[in-house]
Amino acid sequence: MQEFAGDALDVLALPLPGARAARCADGVPRCAAxxxxxxxxxxxxxxxxxxxxxxxxxxxxxxxxxxxxxxxxxxxxxxxxxxxxxxxxxxxxxxxxxxxxxxxxxxxxxxxxxxxxxxxxxxxxxxxxxxxxxxxxxxxxxxxxxxxxxxxxxxxxxxxxxxxxxxxxxxxxxxxxxxxxxxxxxxxxxxxxxxxxxxxxxxxxxxxxxxxxxxxxxxxxxxxxxxxxxxxxxxxxxxxxxxxxxxxxxxxxxxxxxxxxxxxxxxxxxxxxxxxxxxxxxxxxxxxxDHAAPLPTTSRTDLTGSEPVPFTHGGPMKLVKDVELTDELRRYMVEHGTPPDTVAQDLIKRTRTLGQVAEMQIPPEQGALLTLLARLVGARLVVEVGTFTGYSTLCLARGVPPGGRVVTCDLSREWTDIAHEAWQRAGVAERVERHLGPAAETLAALPAQPPVDLAFIDADKAGYIGYWEELVPRLRPGGLLVADNVFYGGAVVDAEAVGNAAAIRAFNDHALADARMELVMLPIADGVTLARKLPATTGGMP
Known part of the structure; x- marks a missing residue:
């Protein structure tokens, strides 16, 4: 069933007819809406x-x-x-x-x-x-x-x-x-x-x-x-x-x-x-x-207790510069970014033959972003959690210079064999280290040196917090950690979410509260968080 995709619309919260009205405390509404x-x-x-x-x-x-x-x-x-x-x-x-x-x-x-x-x-x-x-x-x-x-x-x-x-x-x-x-x-x-x-x-x-x-x-x-x-x-x-x-x-x-x-x-x-x-x-x-709470200041303090964020008009309402990403506009956006080459296109087609699991592959615009990020930070060591058929690995490997490495972790030999063929065709196989087995074990076995320049998490959602805690200490100051699926199809806004959606909600809150990192969440694909390790942070390797 198709839903209206406009981000200008809020979900409306209403009580069930006949339900007892909620009470307000100290003049401030304390209900869900x-x-x-x-x-x-x-x-x-x-x-x-x-x-x-x-x-x-x-x-x-x-x-x-x-x-x-x-x-x-x-x-x-x-x-x-x-x-x-x-x-x-x-x-x-x-x-x-x-x-x-x-x-x-x-x-x-x-x-x-x-x-x-x-x-x-x-x-x-x-x-x-x-x-x-x-x-x-x-x-x-x-x-x-x-x-x-x-x-x-x-x-x-x-x-x-x-x-x-x-x-x-x-x-x-x-x-x-x-x-x-x-x-x-x-x-x-x-x-x-x-x-x-x-x-x-x-x-x-x-x-x-x-x-x-x-x-x-x-x-x-x-x-x-x-x-x-x-x-x-x-x-x-x-x-x-x-x-x-x-x-x-x-x-x-x-x-x-x-x-x-x-x-x-x-x-x-x-x-x-x-x-x-x-x-x-x-x-x-x-x-x-007459009933609202007094406005304490002209700024809004975020959940981490850091410096107030200046308040501007727009707030929860739609700003003029907020644009609904329609299918037509998304196609325009993809067409005006660096397109996937023949090897990448063939890998996309090969992955589609796997059926429904092909949804795990990142879209082309996200792949272009990963390549660009790797080049922007001058990454020589990249760690990826979740290889699948290797499209994201291919994009990351193209972003590191000759002599650079992409350490990638997955459980499936079948899927990563498809990936290895694509890496060989693209001429980047020598930059990729494939590790089969639980990612938590692979990350824990990584040496403290050299530090990681860029990390990408796109694996089991329940493991995200654990992967974050293994990777952040190993990041160099100024290094980037990229996390995928942070919207989880939009389900993260539900306070009563369960399963993977609840795991992503917990991860998002965990990342936001980490004083070692500064971050931004981008509305690309299913939501991407870019987190940069603060230069003054050493991270404290265990």
């Missing part, structure tokens, strides 16, 4: 003030390509609607008289979000969004949204005894639903109906889970301030998007497909969409300002 880092909250408050004054929010720029913008709005609009539902549910169930003005404002904002999410050109919806949902499930339906279940009943109950303005807002919202559906699927049927399912049928837990995953939503303990912080973050993105692209960047407005009696009201919602989103962002910012 609260972003207790005060800089994120204060940045949102500051940007909301700028938005209210009409200042452009450049740090929240939307995607530039039309298909990406359509997917962005579809996911982001729905996520924001989920958060609006939580506020609407709270207002409808609040003890005391029904807050009519609040409910009308929330309903109209929800209507605006429906218009925003469904604002893509109808032909693009038919060609991309609808098949995308059908790929996840042929009966994919908005009725599977956990957070909306029961809300319609609450609205009907409220409308029955509410002032006329509430009743009208409920009906207006209903007709916005119909108008958006009519704009995107004129005269058509829903995926649910096309799959032979009856509208209104109870979804299974698996279907609701799938709906959550599609819209990048996870279930967690979340307090009221955490919900507001997430909502403010998303409203600011929508403000920037509407300022830049308008509500409809191609295609007719939804009001044209609305019933005559509601056409003008829906048209007014379309014209005032930006104003309404700005207004709610300002209200949320004021609420968060």
């Amino acid at each position: 609260a972003h207790a880092d005060p800089f994120r909250v204060f940045e949102g408050i500051t940007l909301a003030g700028a938005a209210e004054l009409g200042c452009p929010l450049d740090v929240c720029a939307p995607p530039a390509r039309t298909p990406d913008l359509a997917a962005y709005r579809w996911i982001f609009g729905h996520q924001t609607a989920f958060l609006e539902w939580s506020l609407l549910r709270a207002a409808l169930t609040r003890p005391g008289p029904l807050p009519a003005d609040d409910i009308v404002a929330l309903l109209d904002l929800y209507s605006v979000l429906l218009l925003y999410a469904g604002s893509c050109p109808p032909e693009l919806y038919q060609r991309m969004i609808r098949p995308w949902m059908a790929q996840w499930h042929p009966a994919f339906s908005g009725e599977w949204a956990r957070d909306h279940q029961g809300l319609a009943r609450l609205l009907k109950t409220a409308a029955d005894g509410a002032p006329p303005v509430v009743t009208r807002a409920v009906r207006r919202n209903h007709h916005v639903h119909i108008a958006v559906a009519g704009r995107l699927v004129p005269g058509g049927v829903s995926l649910l109906e096309r799959a032979g399912r009856r509208a209104g049928s109870e979804p299974t837990a698996e279907e609701s889970d799938l709906y959550d995953r599609f819209f990048l939503t996870r279930r967690a303990t979340v307090c009221a301030h955490g919900l507001r912080a997430q909502l403010l973050h998303r409203l600011l993105r929508i403000i920037a998007d509407l300022e830049s692209c308008g509500l409809y960047y191609r295609g007719p407005p939804a009001a044209q497909t609305a019933p005559q009696g509601f056409r003008e009201e829906i048209s007014k919602l379309e014209r005032t969409a930006l104003l309404r989103v700005r207004r709610q962002a300002a209200d949320l910012a004021a609420a968060l300002r």
